Amino acid sequence: MGLFGFGKKKDKTDKTTKAEDEDVKAAKAANEAARADSELAQKTAAAALPEAASDYEGRGEERGPWDVNDENVPDYDEYLDLGAYYLPFLQHIELRIKASRATRAVLGSTTTYYNSSLEVEAYAAPKTMGLWEDWREDFLAANPNAKAVDGVFGTEILLPVEVSGGKKVLTRIVGVDGPRWMLRGIFSGNAASDPDSEETRKLNEFFSNIVVERGDEPLAPRDPIPMHQPVTPGERKAAAAAEEGETAGEGKEHLKDIPNRPDGPLSQDQQTEVKTTLSRGPMFSEVR
Template sequence: MGLFGFGRKRKAAQDEDHGEAAGKADVEDPEQDARLTGQERGVDRGPWDVNDEDVIDYDDYLDIGSIFLPFLQGVQLRIKSSRESGEILAATVTFGKSSLELEAFAAPKTLGLWDLMRSDLAKANSQAKEVEGVFGHELLLPVTVKGKGMMTRFVGVDGPRWMLRGIFSGPATKGGKEKETLDRYFMDVVVDRGEEPLAPRDRIPMHAPVSPAERAAAKAEDEGAGEGEAKIPDKPTGPFDSDQQTEVKTTLSRGPMFSEVR
């Protein structure tokens, strides 16, 4: 298999029928998976919703609640959480000198959220520049971090009652291998909106990382007890309301999981 995801279930079946490798889609140019060719989110490409008919196979993904993260060799994961409550606020993956921060927000049933959030960002920053990119309308936004100026790239994709926002920094704002890799990574993310009542723009709750093995063990334990759904300990409900953050760092790559914890 390639680096990105684990292949759509439908795609894998088609590849098997034709005697092809299930990971063939991994080497395609992400530009060819995007708006430029008219492909549709949830059918031909991601980010995916857990209930999409053709959702990518995410059984081996890392579960952090609202988001299921693919494993990718060389990627590190940093989790931001509330210092007071321990609530998870965002996840950032780093690849090379680039990073991608991921957040999922609740959205109205009948209206996309990205257009509104993008407009608000542009109005709040006169230096913001809207561009056409892999994910449609994107924003290039200069920011200052620890006294150093840097360019960020904001993208958003609307799903069923959710919007997934990605903030790219480093070389991934321009082009080359790191941009291609993280663009594909963003496409392979799977979002779980859940059924919690949330207002538009509320962050969809996250929890501490749960590995595929831990998820399978919890599911087996619950099924053995005659219950229908696996329980994740300390999984939060409702929107987050704190911006006090701490960080937990770990690797997010194939092989032994969480081999590096700082």
């Protein structure tokens, strides 16, 4: 009986010890997870877009859209190159390229993400001052239904637009000034009407991560910055590898033979059409 009783006591003690060990391990795992969540939250907070305001501060230092010459510009080697700007990676998007019907010159891009879309165009701006404020005031004066509001990119414009069937949808127009350029974005769908939508957050981040390359072309203020057909990271690497060992020119010499690339400023009154649809998988790899 004594041995039997001792055995029960030992078994109970072993179970208690094991349970305590498991509790310690669980506590350590919880602490590590909490630490990781805290570090992630700190990183996210540092890169997060600001709350709605009339001014957009920190461009080129804490957040974008970025210029290729910004000190803190993100690594855009894996971005899609459209000439005037580089588009970052985002899963589950469809990209349409806007082009002139007459010249086939690329004018801009529209990124669709679920029930929202973002149209992006880049314009030349004066050397000593921004373009967005003047453009915005002119636009508001010409469109009585438009109104200015505070947004994450500073003062933005809300504009109801009538679509087929007489239905009106809300668009949200933003502009950010950089060194001798202005990047304009037109949000529609949930990204224009619901500031708390996940689609709004994703497309806001997408716009802020764009990297602009103004180039050295002599352009008048408000001239669209010349663009070209999409060049994937793989295509850029292949072109660079093919040119290895040769004397490299300045700028984007490996893109000089891209068909229909304009040599100078683009006209702002050209008609546009959907030129290319790019379905995004893990990388920019297929143009369909």
